[in-house]
Amino acid sequence: MTTTPDSFSENELHAYVDGQLTPERRAQAEAWLAEHPEKAAEVAAWQAQNAAIRAAFGAEPVLGAQDRALVAGLAKGGRRRWSRYAVAAGFALFFLAGGGAAYIHAARALNDGAGDGDTDAARAAAHILRIALAAPAMRIAANAGHDGRLVAARIADTDGGAYGFDAARGRYGDLIRAGVIDPAAVAIAALEAAVSVAGLLLTAEAVIAKPPPPPRPTRADDIPFGPEAKDMTAEEAGDFGLV
Amino acid sequence: MSRFEADMLAILPRLKRYARSLSASHADADDLVQDCLEKAFARRETWRGENLQGWLMTILTNLNRNRLRRAVATPPMVEYDEAGGVEAEHAESDPLARDRIAAALDRLHPDQRAVLMLVVVEGYAYGEVAAMLEIPLGTVMSRLSRARRTLAAILEGSNIVEFRRNT
Numbered sequence: 339m340t341t342t343p344d345s346f347s348e349n350e351l352h353a354y355v356d357g358q359l360t361p362e363r364r365a366q367a368e369a370w371l372a373e374h375p376e377k378a379a380e381v382a383a384w385q386a387q388n389a390a391i392r393a394a395f396g397a398e399p400v401l402g403a404q405d406r407a408l409v410a411g412l413a414k415g416g417r418r419r420w421s422r423y424a425v426a427a428g429f430a431l432f433f434l435a436g437g438g439a440a441y442i443h444a445a446r447a448l449n450d451g452a453g454d455g456d457t458d459a460a461r462a463a464a465h466i467l468r469i470a471l472a473a474p475a476m477r478i479a480a481n482a483g484h485d486g487r488l489v490a491a492r493i494a495d496t497d498g499g500a501y502g503f504d505a506a507r508g509r510y511g512d513l514i515r516a517g518v519i520d521p522a523a524v525a526i527a528a529l530e531a532a533v534s535v536a537g538l539l540l541t542a543e544a545v546i547a548k549p550p551p552p553p554r555p556t557r558a559d560d561i562p563f564g565p566e567a568k569d570m571t572a573e574e575a576g577d578f579g580l581v
Numbered sequence: 582m583s584r585f586e587a588d589m590l591a592i593l594p595r596l597k598r599y600a601r602s603l604s605a606s607h608a609d610a611d612d613l614v615q616d617c618l619e620k621a622f623a624r625r626e627t628w629r630g631e632n633l634q635g636w637l638m639t640i641l642t643n644l645n646r647n648r649l650r651r652a653v654a655t656p657p658m659v660e661y662d663e664a665g666g667v668e669a670e671h672a673e674s675d676p677l678a679r680d681r682i683a684a685a686l687d688r689l690h691p692d693q694r695a696v697l698m699l700v701v702v703e704g705y706a707y708g709e710v711a712a713m714l715e716i717p718l719g720t721v722m723s724r725l726s727r728a729r730r731t732l733a734a735i736l737e738g739s740n741i742v743e744f745r746r747n748t
Contacts, residue, residue, distance in 0.1 A: 349722045352729070356700050358707060384729050387736070391686070391701050394679040395602040398594040405593055408615065412622040413586040 346370050351377065355384045432522040435513035438475030439502025440525060442493045445471040470532065478505050585625065585633075589618070592634045595703065599638060602698040603645050605687050613648070617641040635713045638703070642695045642714060649691045685735040693728035696721055 346354075346367060353359045354367045371378040434440035448464045456464075475493060476486030482505035489503045492510065502513040513519065539545060597614050604610035617640050621628075628636055686694055699705045699713070707725075711718045 348726060352722065352725055353707070356707075380733075383733050387682075387729060387732055388701050390678060390682040391602070391697070393675075394682050395598060395698070395702050397598070399597040399601065401590070401593055405597075406590065408618060409586055409590055409593065410582075412618055413583060 351381055355381055355388060433514065433519040434522050434525050435500040435502045436518040436520040437502045437505060437513055438478050439493050439513055440520060441471040441529070442475055442490060443498040446498060467533070475503065479503055588633050592637060595634065596637055596641060599698060599703055600641060602702045603694060613641060613645055616644050620644065638699065639713050645695065646691050685732055688735055689728055689731055693724045696724040697728040700725060
């Protein structure tokens with residue numbers, strides 16, 4: 339038979355909660371708590387805390403390749419191998435040709451990836467994407483007073499790489515050399531976001547959007563000097579070998 | 582691979598778990614683990630050759646205390662980016678309950694939190710914790726006691742999880 343002691347110290351109650359009492363003392367604690375409901379409630383609250391903490395943090399994280407690389411690197415006398423800041427900076431160091439040229443060059447991957455087995459929907463999607471990829475370069479060129487369609491076609495006509503149009507100087511050439519660059523991570527994120535939104539809009543049953551602003555009344559002095567920036571239609575894109 | 586390196590890899594999951602149990606975000610925990618490993622390799626000669634895990638836990642606890650002393654007190658909130666996706670390793674636990682306990686723990690004094698986590702998550706005996714942190718057993722018990730009472734008061738006072746956008 340278990341004898342019930344007169345009192346339990348708080349330290350022992352903690353030890354009870356944490357499973358650090360001897361089996362004998364543990365049994366005594368249970369008997370004692372049965373007679374002291376106030377203490378029993380407190381102990382129950384501590385047990386609930388333990389359960390919540392273990393549920394939240396108890397699982398051992400699985401080691402990833404970067405963990406092993408970190409230890410291996412440090413063992414060789416290196417400094418820390420990865421840090422979220424270093425990783426972010428590292429990504430930003432990879433640049434693409436700016437001015438929208440990289441998007442036009444990226445459109446080639448659509449041609450390379452196209453196969454006979456593609457569905458009509460896949461071909462239509464590639465078609466839309468090809469037009470959209472040319473749009474930034476066209477818009478930049480048009481805003482600088484050049485013919486956006488001609489510029490896009492000329493960029494598309496090259497072998498790729500960093501070839502593009504430097505709108506500020508009005509020249510074609512190696513944009514990375516010219517310093518016209520986009521961070522690769524930003525360009526990729528922008529493209530992914532655009533495709534994601536487009537996919538959503540194309541497949542949505544209904545979309546709530548702001549109505550377009552009413553067209554401004556055209557007056558003679560409203561007409562800009564240069565050619566007006568216009569979005570390329572699918573037919574126009576086809577004319578310039580982009581499709 | 583040296584023995585030191587192999588032992589360290591074997592301990593690393595527990596070290597990461599302990600760091601996460603002390604940190605408000607996984608990113609903070611990862612930084613903490615890196616700092617800890619870096620320091621451990623730099624001070625390799627001072628390790629007495631026994632209880633590598635305890636030694637690493639001690640280093641990590643001290644780094645965490647110093648880090649929090651420097652850092653501006655931040656509100657006990659969950660990072661917005663982490664609020665949506667709960668990692669698979671926590672899939673069995675209720676994400677809201679997890680956020681709630683994590684937010685409450687963020688409000689504990691770091692010394693009290695370290696003792697509580699070493700006992701509850703890592704399963705160390707009170708005497709081991711005292712040796713590891715180089716504090717008397719009585720201090721371990723008083724920190725544990727205060728941690729539990731504070732936690733109970735916080736949990737009772739709030740079942741709301743706040744989210745913060747990264748700015």
